[in-house]
Amino acid sequence: MSELIKLEILDETVDVERQTTMEEIAKRYADRYDDDIVLAVYNGKLCELRKKIKQPGTLKFLTTADRNGRRAYCRSVVFLMQRAVERLCPKEKPDIRVMFSLDNGYFCRMDDENFVVDEKFLSDLKAEMLSLVKEDLPLDKYAVHTREAEAMFRERGMESKEKLLRYRSSSNTNIYDLDGCVDYFYGYMVPSTGFLKYFDLSLYKDGFMLLFPRKNMKQVDEFNPSGKLYSVLRTSARWSDTLDIPTVGALNDAISKGRTGQIILMQEALMEERIGSLAAQIAQDPSKKFVMIAGPSSSGKTTFSHRLSVQLEARGIHPHPIPLDDYYLNRDQMPLDEFGEKDFEALEGLDIELFNSDMNRLLKGERVLLPSFNFTTGKREYKDKYLQIGADDVLVIEGIHGLNDKLSYSLPVESKFKIYISALTQLAIDEHNPLSTTDGRLIRRIVRDARTRGTSAKETIAMWDSVRRGEEKNIFPFQEGADAMFNSALVYEMAVMKIYAVPQLFAIPRDCPEYVEAKRLLKLMDYFLPIPTEDIPKTSLIREFIGGSCFKV
DSSP states (O other), X not given: OOOEEEEEETTEEEEEETTOBHHHHHHHHGGGOSSOEEEEEETTEEEETXXXXXXXXXXXXXXXXXXXXXXXXXXXXXXXXXXXXXXXXXXXXXXXXXXXXXXXXXEEEESSTTSOOOHHHHHHHHHHHHHHHXXXXXXXXXXXXXXXXXXXXXXXTOHHHHHHHHTOOSSEEXXXXXXXXXXXXXXXXXXXXXXXXXXXXXXXXXXXXXXXXXXXXXXXOOOOOOHHHHHHHHHHHHHHHHHTOOBHHHHHHHHHTTOHHHHHHHHHHHHHHHHHHHHHHHHTOTTOOEEEEEOSTTSOHHHHHHHHHHHHHHTTOEEEEEEGGGGBOOGGGOOBOTTSSBOTTSGGGBOHHHHHXXXXXXXXXXXXXXXXXXXXXXXXXXXXXXEOOOTTEEEEEESTTTTOTTTTTTSOGGGEEEEEEEOOOOOEEETTEEOOHHHHHHHHHHHHHHHHTOXXXXXXXXXXXXXXXXXXXXXXXXXXXXXXXXXXXXXXXXXXXXXXXXXXXXXXXXXXXXXXXXXXXHHHHHTSOOOOSTTSOTTOTTHHHHSOOSSOO
């Protein structure tokens, strides 16, 4: 007689047979969800649907609309694409390199530069992928010894995966097999190809886009190319190639061979060259009086503005920093968000009229008393902060709304130079697993918040979704309107952040909702060999997060 186990699902208690898979249970609840169920959280642990029920507890389902569900869906479609390519080209077996996220998909290229990717190839590839979906083939998962997995990928010519596993501390590695196509992935997968109905392919630049749903999870959004963002990401990829560090495994190779100091010096030199180029561009145009800097959380805006200011001064330009935070309305006047909480990221939380009045007066050469915001009292204050600018002065204005013309609506267009800054991670885990830019910024924020604000990693992770919503609303829509984009990611930074982030992530209790995310980030950190901080210059942007900067950050 089968044994029944009690589970809490959607606020109800149900009996299920021991060894029932979560996929079987998910089918019973599918009609209660708007989107497809792809993962589960079982007793606080993230699980694939293939996992079987063995003990009582709580079971929560995740759909493609959930953050972790979407991740699983996207990486599973990448695997689907790999197998489809092998079927289309059984002799050549060309490999695909997933380069980076762009808009609502991944920008991809073929490793073989002689392989022609055209409309016909993409049409055939999509048809083959849909055929695999219709076959509903399992994405089988099995564990092998890590050294065996390393040898397996060496034999298959998958150098990036071989290098990645060479530095893996775990004895075993989970391998996925789709109809004979074998690979390793960072993170969980869906049970079978039948889950992967919604995707598209589109030619773009010197490669192609693998596109996913974004809002309606059962419909792929139209691809809106972010040309400037693509250009920055491709340039960053070339930087990685210049450093000979395109992947985590290559970075670990360089660290183990004692190249740490050289990597740091080269990366910092490349970044300083780019900042100097921006300063020269601004200095050449005397009509530019307002340098507007904006970017998402933990992009390094403060350090960047200081380093840009130094470069401007070296060219005879006198910069004056003006943080937009000083134009906050008093706390009791702040607008509320949809949850009834004070919305400190809303444009309406700034005194737009006062900002425009002050900036126009400065532009006319008047002497202006500028405000300062007291975050302790929650009120704007006026102290002895007077400013008057001349022909060789510029105002360096930093804040999340800097690129929004509604903020600076009355300032002459020709007087503004807009810079979008973000940490656009150029490093990949391997050829099929891009390293998330968002993960890089979250790690930065965890480290910085603990050091400067006394905020735990648990608290930082808990507020991250809210931060991301603010970025989607207030920053990303305006990025393509920037005059220049700056990538603040450092190819070596995750190896440095590991030293600071790992203890903080381990401090999150296992019974907290944030533990699932902490565990995922700990797995990510485990890929990297650590780098000590002694060789990192005090001017480095990473110092804004780990401490020791020569700037006031």
